[in-house]
Amino acid sequence: LVIVIDFGGQYNQLVARRVRECNVYCEIYSYKIDIEKIKEMNPKGIILTGGPNSCYEEGAATYSKELFELGIPVLGLCYGAQLMQHILGGKVEKAPVREYGKTEVIVDDETSPIFEGVSKNTICWMSHFDYISKIAPGFVTTSHTADCPTASAENKEKNLYAIQFHPEVLHTEEGTKMLSNFVMKVCKCSGDWRMDSFVEESIKKIREKVGDGKVLCALSGGVDSSVAAVMLSKAIGKQLTCVFVDHGLLRKNEGDEVEAVFGPEGPYDLNFIRVNAQQRYYDKLKGVEEPEQKRKIIGEEFIRVFEEEAKKIGKVDFLVQGTIYPDVVESGLGGESAVIKSHHNVGGLPDHIDFKEIIEPLRDLFKDEVRKAGLEMGLPEYLVFRQPFPGPGLGIRIIGEVTEEKVRIVQDADAIYREEIANAGLDRSIGQYFAGLTNMRSVGVMGDERTYDYAVALRAVNTIDFMTAEAAEIPYEVLNKVMTRIINEVKGVNRVMYDLTSKPPGTIEFE
Ligand code: XMP
Numbered sequence: 001l002v003i004v005i006d007f008g009g010q011y012n013q014l015v016a017r018r019v020r021e022c023n024v025y026c027e028i029y030s031y032k033i034d035i036e037k038i039k040e041m042n043p044k045g046i047i048l049t050g051g052p053n054s055c056y057e058e059g060a061a062t063y064s065k066e067l068f069e070l071g072i073p074v075l076g077l078c079y080g081a082q083l084m085q086h087i088l089g090g091k092v093e094k095a096p097v098r099e100y101g102k103t104e105v106i107v108d109d110e111t112s113p114i115f116e117g118v119s120k121n122t123i124c125w126m127s128h129f130d131y132i133s134k135i136a137p138g139f140v141t142t143s144h145t146a147d148c149p150t151a152s153a154e155n156k157e158k159n160l161y162a163i164q165f166h167p168e169v170l171h172t173e174e175g176t177k178m179l180s181n182f183v184m185k186v187c188k189c190s191g192d193w194r195m196d197s198f199v200e201e202s203i204k205k206i207r208e209k210v211g212d213g214k215v216l217c218a219l220s221g222g223v224d225s226s227v228a229a230v231m232l233s234k235a236i237g238k239q240l241t242c243v244f245v246d247h248g249l250l251r252k253n254e255g256d257e258v259e260a261v262f263g264p265e266g267p268y269d270l271n272f273i274r275v276n277a278q279q280r281y282y283d284k285l286k287g288v289e290e291p292e293q294k295r296k297i298i299g300e301e302f303i304r305v306f307e308e309e310a311k312k313i314g315k316v317d318f319l320v321q322g323t324i325y326p327d328v329v330e331s332g333l334g335g336e337s338a339v340i341k342s343h344h345n346v347g348g349l350p351d352h353i354d355f356k357e358i359i360e361p362l363r364d365l366f367k368d369e370v371r372k373a374g375l376e377m378g379l380p381e382y383l384v385f386r387q388p389f390p391g392p393g394l395g396i397r398i399i400g401e402v403t404e405e406k407v408r409i410v411q412d413a414d415a416i417y418r419e420e421i422a423n424a425g426l427d428r429s430i431g432q433y434f435a436g437l438t439n440m441r442s443v444g445v446m447g448d449e450r451t452y453d454y455a456v457a458l459r460a461v462n463t464i465d466f467m468t469a470e471a472a473e474i475p476y477e478v479l480n481k482v483m484t485r486i487i488n489e490v491k492g493v494n495r496v497m498y499d500l501t502s503k504p505p506g507t508i509e510f511e
Pocket of ligand 1: 388389390391392432466503506507508509510511
């Protein structure tokens with residue numbers, strides 16, 4: 001185990017990712033974590049992340065000096081590096097020149113374990129306004145840049161390493177090598193953390209925890225809840241009941257696809273209940289136009305339907321949640337990064353269900369690791385590589401009132417769009433893409449007749465973290481083909497538009 005102590009920097013999850021890519025297990029904790037807890041965990045290494053503060057300012061995030069005296073190797077990155085120097089007697093000040101972006105770093109000490117196998121001149125990602133003006137006693141400078149006399153420093157004897165730049169960012173060309181050097185060479189991790197053993201281990205733990213108890217899972221058909229359900233099914237078979245609520249706002253055929261995998265005809269051993277609540281939702285949504293109100297109705301109705309089903313099942317011992325690691329970090333539980341969004345998931349936690357405990361088997365995994373686990377357990381690729389799909393479903397891709405007719409239009413248009421994107425071989429390279437239904441109707445002409453129909457909007461974005469996004473550049477021929485097919489095949493549509501807006505100022509979804 002390596003632990004990452006989070007000081008609020010924007011790349012913190014990346015640090016954890018890179019460490020995991022070395023097949024070393026790691027977890028992120030806030031800088032507020034008690035040192036006793038760290039001692040208990042006895043990690044093989046500690047990484048201090050970047051952060052937005054100046055470490056010499058009053059009230060800045062800090063840590064006890066004892067951290068550096070535990071005999072555990074510590075690597076400080078950016079703010080973490082400055083803090084290490086500051087605490088151990090070095091000096092950090094406002095830099096005369098702020099460094100930002102790709103910067104050439106010159107390695108001065110080729111015997112440094114961090115730079116083993118790294119070029120003497122190497123491009124690194126810098127982002128700092130403070131700098132280490134004097135290194136702490138016992139340290140030597142191991143690299144510099146044109147503007148920064150200490151780009152890295154170390155105290156080899158005590159296994160303390162400070163790096164001003166960001167090796168976790170891919171713009172640092174040999175950054176992965178440096179982090180791997182730290183975890184493998186300095187911390188001497190064995191690098192044998194693998195997905196198959198994680199899955200096996202998790203199944204074993206679930207079995208022990210659940211015993212002969214009953215488990216209930218709200219299955220949405222999304223990647224996370226599907227992988228969680230399969231893991232539970234492998235562990236405890238029919239002690240698991242999955243409730244799948246079809247709210248009528250799913251993509252075309254999605255309800256049947258979920259049933260094909262998890263239902264009685266599918267390969268997994270579990271109880272599967274599909275609730276066809278489509279009409280109920282359409283009734284509730286009738287006449288409602290305001291986006292937030294729609295979201296609220298969809299969310300609340302889900303909880304109600306789910307509770308009703310749970311009541312029929314009776315008392316259960318555990319409730320499964322498909323929480324994944326970024327959810328934990330984003331909601332401020334794991335790390336220090338600001339809470340950025342609190343999207344309401346239809347899979348939100350119902351209040352009135354009688355259960356003892358929550359099981360979150362994917363709590364420690366990143367999204368791509370969840371996918372790996374899914375493939376490992378034999379889930380079909382189309383399910384594992386499914387696009388993100390919002391909890392409120394098509395409800396927030398139909399602007400204005402939701403009706404059964406509009407749902408049909410957007411489902412059909414979206415299915416064509418997805419099919420053509422896949423035909424063009426773009427389905428894995430675009431971050432997220434879907435069709436939405438604008439509330440606009442306009443005049444057109446078709447077969448010599450006047451039409452007055454809806455306009456469909458195509459959306460496709462590339463994004464790394466879904467917090468910012470750019471419209472994807474889809475080849476014109478592909479868009480043209482999609483347009484022709486939608487107009488020809490989807491009744492009620494006479495116009496197709498492509499949304500060019502980035503986020504911000506737009507959002508990815510329409511509502
Ligand atoms: P926005 O529209 O906020 O979307 O730019 C960012 C990402 O979040 C997804 N999204 C949601 N996911 N419940 C979810 O589970 C929601 O209410 C929700 N709203 C947006 C969206 O699909 C995109 O991936």
